[in-house]
Amino acid sequence: MTITYQLFEAGFCKHCERMTLTTGRFKQCEYPALCALINHPERGYILFDTGYTQKFYHLTKKFPASLYRRLTPVF
Structure with missing residues (x-):
C-alpha cells in the first residue's frame, strides 16, 4: 500500500x-x-488542514486574546 501526499x-x-x-x-x-x-489507495483523497478557522478571529477579538492576534497576524 502506497500513500502519497502533496503539501x-x-x-x-x-x-x-x-x-x-x-x-x-x-x-x-x-x-x-x-x-x-x-x-x-482505499479511502481516496483526504485534505488535512490544521489552519485557523473563523473561530480564531471571534475568540481573539477582545483583550487579552487580542494581543496574540496582533503579535502574530494571520494572512
Whole structure:
C-alpha cells in the first residue's frame, strides 16, 4: 500500500524570528500555514488542514486574546 501526499501553502502568519530561533533576528518573518492533500489507495483523497478557522478571529477579538492576534497576524 502506497500513500502519497502533496503539501500546499495556504497562507502565513508573521512573528519575530527571535521568538522561534535562539539565533534568530529581531525581525518579523513569515511562517507558512501548510495543508496536505493525501492520496490513500482505499479511502481516496483526504485534505488535512490544521489552519485557523473563523473561530480564531471571534475568540481573539477582545483583550487579552487580542494581543496574540496582533503579535502574530494571520494572512
